[in-house]
Amino acid sequence: MLGDGGMTSCTPEFHGDPGDGAVSFMHTFAAKHGCGVREIPQGSIVRLRFPYLSGPRNPLTQCLRRFGVRGQSRAEKHLPDEPFSRSFWIGCVSGLVDTDGHVRERRHPKGTVHGSVEYATVSPLLARQVADTLLRLGVTSRHRAIERRSEEAHWVNGYRIKGRRPLNGLEVSRATALVRLADLLRLRIGYKATSLAGVAHAVGHVAPARSDMHGYDESVALDRVASIESAGRKRVFSFAVGPASLFIVNGLVTGAA
Structure with missing residues (x-):
């Protein structure tokens, strides 16, 4: 729903291609929550509305409200601030790539194959959260903001998008990161899953880069530094550890200068 879902109206909506797996999944999801599905064709896509089958409360609306994502506009969409499981975050990223993502294969004139998984959203917070989620899963990505000065349509991640709001794009293009991402994601849209596997x-x-930590060990968990604050001048103690100057304290890898 954070991808192609509308959550600001009284009835949740989802927009998608009726020929792909995301729309089929939403049909099943709605039935599981006791919601009906009203299909409204709009060109090459279909608009799904999920009114409750009976009674005053829509359980899908209640579900969205429970996780704090109800009523979010496009530019305000963000992931729930909840301690979900690793499998939940993998499923969440899979859903976002299924809806607002693109798998691209590029071939160098010499025949070398390169690839990328790209994701775009008008919500800067959602983009940062997805980047951090990928990092915790051991996948590095590159974030860039795309300014749009007019209402003219732009092609991003294979989609034609109109509007003035800046787009926030994420790209996973390192070979090691792509292989790891392909092993993690469970895409429901067939052609994207096939492209990613290819x-x-x-x-x-391609071997991992030796100059950076791009070949991750399963036992190492990564996260982004949230903030750095001055603690003032205090007396400290240190000791030398060779040859790499690294040691483990309370399960965390640290080092001495």
Whole structure:
């Protein structure tokens, strides 16, 4: 719903291609929550509305409200601030790539295959949260803001998008990160899943970069530094550890200068 879902009207909505797996999933999801499905064709896509089958409360609306995502506009969409499981976040990222993502394969004139998984949203907070979620899963990404000065349509991630709001794009393009991402995601849209598997297979032979930590160990958890504050001048103690100057304290890898 954070991808192609509308959550500001009295009845939740979802927009998608009736020929792909996301719309089929939403049908099943609505039935599970006791909601009806009203289909409204709009060109090449279909607009799904989810009114409750009976009674005054819509359980899908209640579900969205429970996790704090009810009523979010496009520019305000964000992930719930909840301690969900690792499998939940994998499913969440999979859903966002299914709806607002694109898998791209590029071939160099010499025949070398490169690839990327790209995701775009007008919500800067959602983009940062997805980037941080990927990082915790051991996948590095690049974030860039795309300014739009007019109402003219722009092609982003294979989609034609209109509007003045800046787009926030994420790109996973390192070979090691792509292989890891392909192993994590569970895409429901067939052609995207097939493209991702093909890209991962094509770049699977590339060795991890030795200068950076791009080949992650499963036992290492990564997160982004949230803030740095001065603690003032205090007396400290240190000791030397060689040859890498790294040691483990309370399960965390740290080092001495």
